[in-house]
Structures are given as structure tokens and as C-alpha cells.
Amino acid sequence: MSINQNANTSALPNFRNLGILLRILVIVDGMCLIVALLGANGTSTLTEGLVDLSALVQPILILSLLVLAASNEWLHRLRYWYSIAAVIALELALTTVVYLLSQYLFSSTGALERYWIFTLLVTGLLIGYFDLRGRALSPALSEARLQALQARIRPHFLFNSINAVLSLIRQDPKRAETALEDLADLYRVLMADNRQLTLLTREIDLARQYLSIEQLRLGERLRIEWDIAGMPPDALIPPMVLQPLLENAVYHGIEPRTEPGVITIRIHGDGNQVRLLLRNPYREQNDHHSGNRMALANIRERLALHFDAEASIKTTAADDSYHVQIVIPYLKGSA
């Protein structure tokens, strides 16, 4: 699945995203309150009106969310206008079913037409809202690509790597070739359109290429431990998440030390989540963290753009090590 926020195309939101579901809940209940307020003459009738309305709206709302989440993939395969028609038809049908059921159970009064109008209004408003939000985020995503480019790969790294490659050319031309190829790959990804999610395995390949360039410079001082046996191979991740974090780990964890240090990368699936854990040695010093914070803010922002509330990034500085923990929803991609 790709994020359906390509420039200038409208799409329904991802109904399996927790943030989206929460937004729908809040908006619909907010509208219930407004309708109840408009029809009320005093506080007693306000609560009455709200209870009356909720008795029908809440079941419809919960059912809608369930059905939408279930039909999410099918809906996204349709063209935008067809999918809107499908959602509206679905909502009207659900309203009718719940209305008839409540008539049968509680023989409540009130015309079905009123509920149809309310449903149409709410559905229309929500679709409009998500369309606007999608459009608002779309430039943010292309902006994110630029940020990924600007925020990452310190110039320091580029010049030092070129320097390392130059030193190899005379003694070990073969290794110099590989190093230049790695460097080219790294920059290709960096400058690519980074709005789409990428396979976690590709992100790991990139990280390995980056680390092999750093290994060239730092030699024995840099040790890497990969623990990715429990990683779902088809998981998706925003591109350039791992590399900037590793660059921070090298810059703040390995370079300031004379003795060797270990960077540990642990990735594993955990139900419908994927957890990434990075650890590097670290010593509190009067050293400048602005670069570090910039990278973290950038990654946090991009995770939020892609996954809303379902992703998180957390950092902790223990006595002599620094941890970054990322949790993202497990979305399956195809190679």
C-alpha cells in the first residue's frame, strides 16, 4: 500500500488508521452536540435531545467505522467519485437499518428522512474535511522530501568520505570503486522522491551501504551489531529514517571516542507493529546536539505525516548509552 496523497489527487482517508478513526468519532459527536443544541430550549431538553440523537447515531457510527475499516482496501481500489458514492450509499443503508431496528425495538418516533439528512450532512462534511486535509498534507509530504535532503547527511560526512575514497585509489582501487558506488547509491536515495513508503529491507540495505563507508574511515573503532532476525521482511517504512539515526550514532557515539564502540540495531515485528531500536555508546559532554535534534524532529514529523498517531519515536540517554526507539504500524508492501 502506498500513501494516497500524491500531488493533486483526492482520495478517501485510510480507515484503518487510528488517528483517522478518532477524528471521525470526535467530529460526528461534535455535530450531534450542535444539532441537540440547536433543537434545545433549555438544559433538560438539551440532554434529552442529545440522548435521543445518540441512541441512533452511536450505533450507526460504530457500525460505520467497522464496515469502513473492513472495506478499506476495496474502497481504495475504486475511483474517487465511485468510492464517495459507495460510502454515502453505505451510510444511508446503515442509517435505515439502525432506524428500522430501533423502531422495532423501542418504537421511537421521528421521521427517517430527518436521519437521512443528518447522515448525508455528516458524511459530506467528513469527506470534504479529509479531502482538504489530504491536500494540506500533500505539500507537507513533498516538503518532507526536501527536509530529508537538507537535514541529513552532514557535509562533514560527504567530505570525509570523499577523502577516504581518495586515499584508497592508489593502494586499493577495487575498494575505492565499491565505496564510490555505495556513496552514489546513498545520494540517489537521498535525492529521490521520498514521499512514498519504502520496504524496510531496502532501508536496511541503504543503512549497510552507509555504514560500510563509515567503516572505511573509522576502521576498528566502529562495530555494528545487527539483530533483525525477527523483522517482517515485507514491512514498509518512510525512507531515510534509519540512515540519519545511524549517522547520529556514529557522529555522537563513535567519533568522539578513541576506543572502539558498538552500534546495535534491533528490528522486530510485534503483532501489527514493527519496533526499531538503535543503541550507541554515549558520553555526556559539552558537545553540540543541534544536528541530532534536527534529525529527530525531521523523522518525528515524517512519521506523523505517514502514520498519524500510530507511530512513535522515543529517545533515552542512559548512563553511557543512547537509545532511540521507533514504533510504526506494520503495513505490508510488495517487493
Place this chain on the structure above:
Amino acid sequence: MGVQPLRVVIVDDEAPARNRIRDLLSDCALKIPIEIAGEADNGRHAIELLTACEADIVLLDIRMPEMDGLEVAQHLQKLDEPPAIIFTTAFDAYALKAFEVHAVDYLLKPIRLARLFDALSRVRSMTPLRVDVLRELKSEARTHLSVNERGRIHLIPIDTILFLKAELKYVTVRTAEREFLLEESLARLEQEFLGRFVRIHRNCLVGKDAICGFERATDADGEGHWLVVLKNITEKLAVSRRQQHIVREIGKML
């Protein structure tokens, strides 16, 4: 009359960077006589090496672990005949601006043969670096103090210093093992290592981590005052009346 070869020392924490400079120096050697006097992979080794061998010039990397190039340069000025210094750096926008202002020599990595050759040819006419300029270039505090004893440079890690005491012309640096005489001003040291030392007297700074406790003492006139008890040594230091408040402040943290 043969020309004395230029003796060069290479200092960089990354082996490939040193290899590269070595290659370039061998290219330069075709035109001017050059001799590589040694290589070092960190600041401490660099200072040891340069104390032992007489070099004309050091190619000194700025960003190195533990002790950076700017600090190494400061310590090297304690040598009787400090070598000329050319800094090398990959990227350091702020530092480079300051280098230009003070006409400090530097080479950008990757280093170009022509630039290196120019720098080496100019060495004999280079004006020596001034310590105050080096201090200005380095914003952070040093990790070591250094003293020259009979031509040798002693490095004293800051965290081993128990106290600093101003005497007539010198500052006495006291570690658990011994004393050193340092030609620097106490006020300057206090400013540089703000937060590490606490002033207990007009002429004395004590390392916060070195304080073990406080003791009440009575002097000859029967007046009471506080003494600082230190870790590892028996010597106790008097707290002046004006600095008495630190007894409470530090006492709370012990």
C-alpha cells in the same frame, strides 16, 4: 650546501586521511625535500611525538576524539620551539571564518596537492601562532592543562585536578600525585572551567568533585572558619570569610 629537509608530522584520527596526506607528501617530495617525522592518531600521541622529535611542521586535524586539534595546538605552544601548524578539516564553517580573520593556516579535506605544496613552501616564512588567537578559536574548555618541564610537555587531565592555587607568578596545580607550576592566570582558568571548580578563597579554586567535606577550625586569634577536606590528600584548604556561603551550597550536594 644541502637544504635541510622539511620535517613533517601528520596528526589525524582516521587512517585513510593519514594515508592520503602521506601520498600527497611523497608527491611534494619530488619538488622540495620533505621527511615524514611521524604520525599520530590522537592529540595525546601527537604531543608525545612532537616532544620527542623536532618537527618543522604539523598537519593537524581539528576534529579528533577526546582532545581536538585546536587544543593540541595550544599545548604545543608550550614547547621550546613549537612547530608550525597547519590545520586540516573536512567541514567547519564557523571555525574557518575565524581562521581567515586571524590568518591561521588551514587545508580543506580532501586536500589538493597544489594547496598542500603552497602551504609547505610558505612554512619557513610563517608567523608563529599566538596562544591568545588559539584560545579565541576554541570556544569550549580544554580537556587538559599542560606544563613544560625540562622540554617535556606534561598533560594534566582536568578531572584529576584537586585544586588550583595562585602563587606569586604561577598557579599551582595539585593532583593526587603531585604539583605542577602553571603560567596562567587564575581568573582566566576560573572562567574557562566554569562549573567544574569553585572559588573558596581569593587565590584558590577547588575541583567540585574533589571535595570530600568541610571542617570547622579555629585560628590563632580564636576566630572560627571553615576548611575544605579533599579526597586522596590530607592537605586542607581554608575557606575565606567572603566565600563561606559555598560551604552550605556544596554541603547540600555532598
